[in-house]
Amino acid sequence: xxxxxxxEKLQNVFKNLRGKGxxxxxxxxxxxxxxxxxxxxxxxxxxxxxxxxxxxxxxxxGQDVMNGLNPAQMVIKIVNxxxxxxxxxxxxxxxxxxxxxxxxxxxxxxQGAGKTTTTxxxxxxxxxxxxxxLLAACDVYRPAAIKQLQLNGERVGVxxxxxxxxxxxxxxxxxxxxxxxxxxxxxxxxxxAGRLHVDDEMMDELERIREAVHVDQTILVADAMTxxxxxxxxxxxxxxxGIDGVILTKMDGDTRGGAALSIRxxxxxxxxxxxxxxxxxxxxxxxxxxxxxxxxxxxxxxSLIEKAQENLNxxxxxxxxxxxxxxxxxxxxxxxxxxxxxxxxGIQEILGMLPGVGNAQMKMLEDSVDESMMAxxxxxxxxxxxxxxxxxxxxxxxxxxxxARGAGVDIAxxxxxxxxxEQARKMMKQMGGMMxxxxxxxxxxxxxxx
Amino acid sequence: xxEKKGFFKxxxxxxxxxxxxxxxxxxxxxxxxxxxxxDFYEELEETLVMGDIGISATTSIIEDLKNKVREQNIKDPxxxxxxxxxxxxxxxxLGPGAYEFENRxxxxxxxxxxxxxKTTSIGKLAGLLKxxxxxxxxxxxxTFRAAAGEQLSMWAERAGVDIIMGQDGSDPGAVxxxxxxxxxxxxxxxxxxxxAGRLHNKKNLMxxxxxxxxxIEREYPEAYKEVLVVLDGTTGQNALSQARQxxxxxxxxxxxxxxxxxxxxxxxxVAIHAELGIPxxxxxxxxxxxxxxxxxxxxxxxxxxxxxxxx
Numbered sequence: 037x038x039x040x041x042x043x044e045k046l047q048n049v050f051k052n053l054r055g056k057g058x059x060x061x062x063x064x065x066x067x068x069x070x071x072x073x074x075x076x077x078x079x080x081x082x083x084x085x086x087x088x089x090x091x092x093x094x095x096x097x098g099q100d101v102m103n104g105l106n107p108a109q110m111v112i113k114i115v116n117x118x119x120x121x122x123x124x125x126x127x128x129x130x131x132x133x134x135x136x137x138x139x140x141x142x143x144x145x146x147q148g149a150g151k152t153t154t155t156x157x158x159x160x161x162x163x164x165x166x167x168x169x170l171l172a173a174c175d176v177y178r179p180a181a182i183k184q185l186q187l188n189g190e191r192v193g194v195x196x197x198x199x200x201x202x203x204x205x206x207x208x209x210x211x212x213x214x215x216x217x218x219x220x221x222x223x224x225x226x227x228x229a230g231r232l233h234v235d236d237e238m239m240d241e242l243e244r245i246r247e248a249v250h251v252d253q254t255i256l257v258a259d260a261m262t263x264x265x266x267x268x269x270x271x272x273x274x275x276x277x278g279i280d281g282v283i284l285t286k287m288d289g290d291t292r293g294g295a296a297l298s299i300r301x302x303x304x305x306x307x308x309x310x311x312x313x314x315x316x317x318x319x320x321x322x323x324x325x326x327x328x329x330x331x332x333x334x335x336x337x338x339s340l341i342e343k344a345q346e347n348l349n350x351x352x353x354x355x356x357x358x359x360x361x362x363x364x365x366x367x368x369x370x371x372x373x374x375x376x377x378x379x380x381x382g383i384q385e386i387l388g389m390l391p392g393v394g395n396a397q398m399k400m401l402e403d404s405v406d407e408s409m410m411a412x413x414x415x416x417x418x419x420x421x422x423x424x425x426x427x428x429x430x431x432x433x434x435x436x437x438x439x440a441r442g443a444g445v446d447i448a449x450x451x452x453x454x455x456x457x458e459q460a461r462k463m464m465k466q467m468g469g470m471m472x473x474x475x476x477x478x479x480x481x482x483x484x485x486x
Numbered sequence: 487x488x489e490k491k492g493f494f495k496x497x498x499x500x501x502x503x504x505x506x507x508x509x510x511x512x513x514x515x516x517x518x519x520x521x522x523x524x525d526f527y528e529e530l531e532e533t534l535v536m537g538d539i540g541i542s543a544t545t546s547i548i549e550d551l552k553n554k555v556r557e558q559n560i561k562d563p564x565x566x567x568x569x570x571x572x573x574x575x576x577x578x579x580l581g582p583g584a585y586e587f588e589n590r591x592x593x594x595x596x597x598x599x600x601x602x603x604k605t606t607s608i609g610k611l612a613g614l615l616k617x618x619x620x621x622x623x624x625x626x627x628x629t630f631r632a633a634a635g636e637q638l639s640m641w642a643e644r645a646g647v648d649i650i651m652g653q654d655g656s657d658p659g660a661v662x663x664x665x666x667x668x669x670x671x672x673x674x675x676x677x678x679x680x681x682a683g684r685l686h687n688k689k690n691l692m693x694x695x696x697x698x699x700x701x702i703e704r705e706y707p708e709a710y711k712e713v714l715v716v717l718d719g720t721t722g723q724n725a726l727s728q729a730r731q732x733x734x735x736x737x738x739x740x741x742x743x744x745x746x747x748x749x750x751x752x753x754x755x756v757a758i759h760a761e762l763g764i765p766x767x768x769x770x771x772x773x774x775x776x777x778x779x780x781x782x783x784x785x786x787x788x789x790x791x792x793x794x795x796x797x
Binding site: 148149179191232263265295 | 723
């Protein structure tokens, strides 16, 4: 993407202002111009951007620059805080009726937002929490939509109620709820057809469903890649039907996801979950702070940290860190960290979450570490003697030749791996330093796998 | 039910809600200013950005406009508007040979991220080509998404064309391979290959596409190859990134821009054409089989800027 890091841009803006103790109106104005551009490039709706920057300006002018921050960082801090604030708190969930009482949830959204996939994911989530969900197939328009829901339902082990595509959606919904009551289900997820927010006839249909059954919660499923139009969509659904919660899909793409801010600002309803992939388990909680740094293009540092914590045995991590500090990090550790990276979703995902890893670097790294290469890397390392693995410096040409033969690769590949290893070691050392030191608030007490 | 509408009417209808925003925006700009000054340009820039055109394309459009205004000594904001429209039209113009695949024995590979409307667009495209007297064959190479094959086969039925299906979860390359052989033996004019939706930043899935592309090149070299990326008209700046990545994997020759019947402005197409030179060849303006239209830069821009509000 032709987008430079916002931090960098702001640093340029403030280049001549180093050491200033207070943010003047002029400073803030020129900084906010960059912020505005960053937000627009992230697809935040223009009107939302305008309101937002105005609010930030009022807050920022005259503020003291905090100790340890430069003016650029100070502006980012204010912008970030304000954005997090606007996006609400994390951990919002659906309001589900207690005990065995029935909860009916209606899913709605534009075509292709990911309703059917999300519906199954959501049902799976509640099933794992001990609820008894039923899926109601009310998309009678799109070819094979019912079949898709049935297959998804099968995959997550949740029953699907369908009356084919000849019945009216409101009739199917009513019968589904009736069926659910009679058969001991306590949640019904109504999967509706994708519809345009300006299609009055189709919007009326949602209303009719709501008249036919008592819907407890309505969920707007929205594509995270949506552009300026996100506001129109959210406003219209809120006005005509009412939205209780939002789920943002396709967040595993490389969109900056400004739609999140637009939707939140325009309908004021919480974002409950984000869709992170096509597997039933790929539905994650929404964190406003992470979303904010993603929209600002500052990397999803916090997500990375949490992912690392989730997937790593703390002890191995600590050991690794020790080794790093002592520079005894060898190929065995490299192999280990590689497999841990795999657990965290691959190196690309991890690097994508780091601030300051631009697209050019990403590209380079991607080329050097695509997944099939990982297998070859493994073969090369396994062809080394234990001594070579723990002490890479002894690798000479004849050893490398032997390794290449053993792994069935060209010696050039062995050379490349050794070089990569050296780079990785250097990078990890830097990161180790970054984590150990000053930035207590952000990285303090954390053990990354490097 | 609904009467059949002509292209322009459909486009105007489809884009009319769209225009409500962009046009009111433009109108207020053009009407509200008596002279062309920095404020005028600034607000113009904002309006273009709001149309999802993107900041970089917007900047170059405005630079272009400024130069022309200077060269031609234009004082009237209305005149300025005409110029702006013309420059976008020029930029979006398809040029000759854009639909060459219609006249040849050809294969069309259709790619895109999830949920943009690939399968639906293929169904409509098959209908369009069939109506044109072509012998069309569909390849259901989305073997990944639940019921994608069924969805395409329903479209095949609607359009009255043949389809080659694979097993769910089977190798999409094998489906394409089979379809090519079928196309050869049946004397098919145009083979259209559906593929699974994939996010452009997933390396493995993009590699799969490279492989499918290679199979087509190897097994069907005599066919004219057209690769169409389907982009959701409601998508913002990410569509650029999508176009870029898919182009890298498969050599995109055109865009199908879908969902232009809502309030989205489809401005990203302008940005993509400006930055990558990939033309829009079709637009989707609804869910019916005849709701896929050949792209017409004049009509598109006219509809986008039209002054009268269609009801």
